[in-house]
Amino acid sequence: MSRKEALSQFIQQIHGRPVVVKLNSGVDYRGVLACIDGYMNIALEQTEEYVNGQLKDKYGDAFIRGNNVLYISTQKRRN
Template sequence: MAAPPRTNPSDFLKELAGRPVVVKLNSGVDYRGLLSCLDGYMNIALEQTEEYVNGQLKKKYGDAFIRGNNVLYISGSRTRK
């Protein structure tokens, strides 16, 4: 049986909790990690975070907090490099 269709963005974000995500910032930098939590302002907490600039891995962090006003988008990631 298929999962029920998502009706709004918060349903999508709830499904991503604890899963790998890609967070793209307005500056063009990507952060990839496990979504720990987020709030209504799109402030995001990630675990096992990696920072990518122009597609190249620049730095690894344990935990990271990203302020929501810097976020361009967040997407699910099927694989983790």
């Protein structure tokens, strides 16, 4: 399996699931992955913003530009 295929499979697996999006600035956004495109632009639902591990704000929906994304990872489901 190529890297591109592996990435595509990962994205399919996490669609609709809780994720953590870490930005280059160090800020984390946690929410449910609604959409992601080839440029790593990300749409989240039920989004929470964390700065230095502290909850700073909550948003219904959020759009994150791909050039700001350091990484995206899965997280355990929220209660």
